[in-house]
Amino acid sequence: MNELIKNINKLHTTELGAERIKRNLTLGIDDVVTWCKKCLNKADFMTQVGKNWYVYWEGKVITINAFSYTIITAHKISPKIRVMVNSDYLCLEEFLYQAIFVPEGMESPPRSIIEEPEIFVYIHDFGLKAGDLGVVAEQNGQIIGAAWTRIISAFGHIDENTPELAISLLPGFRNYGIGTKLMNKIFQLLRINGYKQTSLSVQKDNPAVKFYQDLGYEVVDEKYDHVGNNDYLMIKRL
Numbered sequence: 001m002n003e004l005i006k007n008i009n010k011l012h013t014t015e016l017g018a019e020r021i022k023r024n025l026t027l028g029i030d031d032v033v034t035w036c037k038k039c040l041n042k043a044d045f046m047t048q049v050g051k052n053w054y055v056y057w058e059g060k061v062i063t064i065n066a067f068s069y070t071i072i073t074a075h076k077i078s079p080k081i082r083v084m085v086n087s088d089y090l091c092l093e094e095f096l097y098q099a100i101f102v103p104e105g106m107e108s109p110p111r112s113i114i115e116e117p118e119i120f121v122y123i124h125d126f127g128l129k130a131g132d133l134g135v136v137a138e139q140n141g142q143i144i145g146a147a148w149t150r151i152i153s154a155f156g157h158i159d160e161n162t163p164e165l166a167i168s169l170l171p172g173f174r175n176y177g178i179g180t181k182l183m184n185k186i187f188q189l190l191r192i193n194g195y196k197q198t199s200l201s202v203q204k205d206n207p208a209v210k211f212y213q214d215l216g217y218e219v220v221d222e223k224y225d226h227v228g229n230n231d232y233l234m235i236k237r238l
């Protein structure tokens with residue numbers, strides 16, 4: 001149990017704080033503190049960054065002072081979408097793991113799965129090769145999503161001029177439009193770098209197939225990967 005949950009009964013806010021939260025989230029309730037406690041108990045994700053705790057639930061973030069337990073504000077998540085820099089590369093292990101499709105009802109694979117050479121190639125020595133480009137979504141100092149491309153001999157390889165894309169968000173942040181924003185930003189970055197198309201490989205039964213089609217990807221081939229999953233090879237012209 002983290003310190004915030006342990007101290008949930010110390011949560012309080014000011015009159016101004018309560019008004020701000022009600023206004024930001026158009027909440028039709030009077031007791032903001034009770035509402036925040038409920039969010040805490042159902043939170044998708046919570047993290048302490050510096051002097052604040054950030055509690056995420058259903059596309060909203062609540063900011064709580066970690067020393068006084070004052071609820072400072074709450075608003076809808078609106079991450080900053082920016083180009084990846086060297087210091088972000090460490091987060092790629094997490095996002096590579098999150099990009100692995102887990103069909104509904106199936107158990108998540110062990111984290112060590114990313115060490116398989118066919119998978120690790122997506123991040124190994126990232127930043128050193130032409131075509132190594134990336135963007136991240138950052139909310140309150142925390143990277144919550146990433147999209148990156150590489151020209152590598154992997155499942156979605158087309159040719160030496162077509163960077164292959166991978167993308168994922170942390171689980172609590174999916175389906176709020178952040179993935180679409182990351183994709184549009186990386187398409188822009190690829191165009192600036194002179195690329196005319198980008199590819200990817202996706203399992204046929206991953207709901208992300210529709211996400212890619214909505215963004216202009218087309219299926220160009222179907223094949224089986226190293227463990228027998230049936231995948232689409234998709235291309236997006238830039």
Ligand SMILES: CC(C)(COP(=O)(O)OP(=O)(O)OC[C@H]1O[C@@H](n2cnc3c(N)ncnc32)[C@H](O)[C@@H]1OP(=O)(O)O)[C@@H](O)C(=O)NCCC(=O)NCCS
Pocket residue numbers: 098099100101167168169170173174175176177178179180181201202203206207208210211
């Ligand atoms: C795929 C992913 C990056 C999309 O980002 P996102 O922010 O969730 O997507 P957006 O909110 O921008 O777009 C939503 C669209 O994504 C699609 N989608 C993606 N994953 C979905 C899921 N698990 N369930 C339902 N729809 C999903 C839907 O088509 C939806 O469109 P709709 O709103 O018209 O129904 C994100 O869901 C994710 O990280 N998924 C897990 C990792 C993954 O599968 N990566 C791809 C590996 S090839």
